[in-house]
Amino acid sequence: MTKEKAWPWISTAARAGLAAVWLIAGGLKVGDLAASARAVHAYQLMPYDVAKVVGAVQPFLEIALGVLLLIGLSTRLTAAISALLMTIFIAGIVSAWARGLQIDCGCFSSGGALAAGTDTRYGIDIVRDLGFLAFSGILLWRPRTRFSLDGVLMGER
Secondary structure, eight states: OOHHHHHHHHHHHHHHHHHHHHHHHHHHHHTOHHHHHHHHHTTOSSOHHHHHHHHHHHHHHHHHHHHHHHHTSSHHHHHHHHHHHHHHHHHHHHHHHHTTOOEEOOSSSOOEEOOTTOOOOHHHHHHHHHHHHHHHHHHHHOOOOSSOHHHHHTTOO
16 A cells, blocks of 8 residues: 555544544543533633633534544544644643642543642643644545545545
8 A cells, every 4th residue: 555545544544543532631621510620620721710711612622523523524623623632631731740739630520629749740741632633634634534524525446
């Protein structure tokens, strides 16, 4: 298989992986929007009232991105929004780490303050999110994927 024939499959894998990330992250938060708000507020970057709104909207945005990626609709735009969100998430984790906050990032959990004596996982969280950012980068660079609504709408096979 040539490189040009392999790219749609590589991009499809990146699209499916990123879709799974967003669907799982949003799905875990959507059932408890108050916990999502507390997780956002734990970063101490905005007032609680703003964190409450962000925490309530974030799971639905994550699910929407996951669905769009899953069906392959507006893949490049969805990848751009994903890249922006991942960059914001990484910056938030770096900020919490630099300020000595002891919090769970809330990426795949209810987040918030960690119990005394619990180690943070900031380095692992950042590396993981950089991997997800790489998926977004692949889709920004090569948005044509297999089994996508974009392909159907563009008349591709």
